[in-house]
Amino acid sequence: MSKLILQNSLTRAKEIFIPADPTHQQVKMYVCGPTVYNYAHIGNARAAVVFDMLRRVLQHLYPKVTHVANITDIDDKIIEAANKQGVPIADITEKYAAIYNADMGSLGVLTPTIQPKATDHVEGMIAMINDLIDKGHAYEKEGHVLFYVPSYPEYGVLSGRNRDEQIAGARVEIAPYKKDPADFVLWKPSGKSQPGWDSPWGYGRPGWHIECSVMARQYLGDVFDIHGGGLDLTFPHHENEIAQSCCATGCDKFANMWIHNGFVTVEGEKMSKSLGNVILVHDMIEDGIPGEAIRLALLSTHYRQPFDWTEKGLQQAVKTLDKWYDCLPHDEENNGMGETQIDDEFLSALCDDLNTPLAISILHKLAKNDPAKLRAAANILGFLQTPADSWRALRKKTHHTINDADIDVLVSKRNQARADKNFAEADHIRDHLASLGVVIKDGPDGTSWTYE
Numbered sequence: 001m002s003k004l005i006l007q008n009s010l011t012r013a014k015e016i017f018i019p020a021d022p023t024h025q026q027v028k029m030y031v032c033g034p035t036v037y038n039y040a041h042i043g044n045a046r047a048a049v050v051f052d053m054l055r056r057v058l059q060h061l062y063p064k065v066t067h068v069a070n071i072t073d074i075d076d077k078i079i080e081a082a083n084k085q086g087v088p089i090a091d092i093t094e095k096y097a098a099i100y101n102a103d104m105g106s107l108g109v110l111t112p113t114i115q116p117k118a119t120d121h122v123e124g125m126i127a128m129i130n131d132l133i134d135k136g137h138a139y140e141k142e143g144h145v146l147f148y149v150p151s152y153p154e155y156g157v158l159s160g161r162n163r164d165e166q167i168a169g170a171r172v173e174i175a176p177y178k179k180d181p182a183d184f185v186l187w188k189p190s191g192k193s194q195p196g197w198d199s200p201w202g203y204g205r206p207g208w209h210i211e212c213s214v215m216a217r218q219y220l221g222d223v224f225d226i227h228g229g230g231l232d233l234t235f236p237h238h239e240n241e242i243a244q245s246c247c248a249t250g251c252d253k254f255a256n257m258w259i260h261n262g263f264v265t266v267e268g269e270k271m272s273k274s275l276g277n278v279i280l281v282h283d284m285i286e287d288g289i290p291g292e293a294i295r296l297a298l299l300s301t302h303y304r305q306p307f308d309w310t311e312k313g314l315q316q317a318v319k320t321l322d323k324w325y326d327c328l329p330h331d332e333e334n335n336g337m338g339e340t341q342i343d344d345e346f347l348s349a350l351c352d353d354l355n356t357p358l359a360i361s362i363l364h365k366l367a368k369n370d371p372a373k374l375r376a377a378a379n380i381l382g383f384l385q386t387p388a389d390s391w392r393a394l395r396k397k398t399h400h401t402i403n404d405a406d407i408d409v410l411v412s413k414r415n416q417a418r419a420d421k422n423f424a425e426a427d428h429i430r431d432h433l434a435s436l437g438v439v440i441k442d443g444p445d446g447t448s449w450t451y452e
């Protein structure tokens with residue numbers, strides 16, 4: 001079996017991946033999921049696609065992969081959005097969780113094995129917070145429960161931040177209820193009109209970090225193989241997850257390997273609402289851009305590198321997929337290429353810290369001389385997922401810049417031109433339609449048209 005080597009953010013080194021499961025047959029991975037109150041942008045999509053790619057590689061190498069990715073459905077931003085619209089938070093979270101899953105599905109992202117929601121695990125969060133208080137790692141003050149950072153000397157192990165940087169990075173005003181400026185919230189009080197749960201510390205709601213510690217432990221155990229997320233989550237979120245989990249379980253580790261994907265910019269600039277350059281996956285899919293092309297554009301940069309989203313890169317990805325699909329036979333169901341071995345060079349590239357740029361360059365080589373190997377290898381990365389004929393038909397449809405009603409109008413004009421014996425005009429209209437992929441057929445029952 002090929003050895004998978006991954007860059008572990010925790011040790012800052014490339015390591016051979018070995019599943020903790022004693023039989024080494026099962027892999028357990030947790031990835032921080034979305035906070036669901038608006039549409040997913042290309043930065044959210046990058047994390048989802050990168051960890052889906054890792055999952056697919058793991059599935060190729062191991063018989064069983066459990067991929068847990070949570071849905072954060074309680075958060076101040078969600079409450080704010082619900083208040084603005086005058087609806088319960090569930091209206092917002094259910095809507096955007098469904099949209100998120102549909103949009104990521106368009107990008108070929110497999111549904112996580114388990115996709116737990118924070119609001120379904122509040123009881124577990126209360127239990128873990130209680131445990132942390134009992135063990136002297138957390139304290140209650142003014143309806144808040146805070147994690148006491150000085151109680152955990154290893155704090156900062158993941159991010160490498162020293163104490164001054166931790167305090168600056170916590171970006172929280174000095175609250176009177178904090179014993180130490182680096183302390184972070186596990187539980188906070190809710191107003192009567194705010195969503196909340198009864199707890200030993202009064203009516204309130206959990207802080208964000210505790211949900212991941214609780215859900216990861218419930219579904220994957222005290223220590224599991226891989227924890228993933230965007231680089232921006234390293235501090236404070238992941239640092240806090242480690243502190244909570246290690247203090248609750250008594251283990252010296254939470255996840256054995258931490259994998260982070262790099263930042264995303266758009267056409268060389270930071271993506272921000274104020275710049276008006278936030279790229280939403282939903283918009284692109286609605287515009288008929290194939291999800292596989294978005295996926296290919298995202299994976300064309302190594303996952304740890306910063307990724308710059310460009311229109312040019314997207315168009316290049318579309319062209320590449322057109323080319324790859326063109327290598328595949330027509331009517332594949334009947335001209336099936338059967339099972340085939342995965343190209344060694346391709347697999348080695350992926351096993352070397354998921355080197356997708358190299359793997360994609362090998363797909364280009366395979367496209368030239370071995371369609372069966374191309375498809376088999378591409379499938380591991382989540383490409384060439386549709387029959388080639390469907391892809392070609394879909395691409396033709398999206399190529400059309402004319403709608404059916406306009407075609408009907410042109411066909412009538414052409415019929416009139418023919419009736420008037422203006423054959424030059426009739427031919428001109430026919431050629432124009434042909435350039436748009438519309439074929440005209442003149443028969444005994446009149447003129448009909450079809451897409452090429």
Ligand SMILES: [Zn+2]
Pocket residue numbers: 031032033212237241
């Ligand atoms: Zn998390």
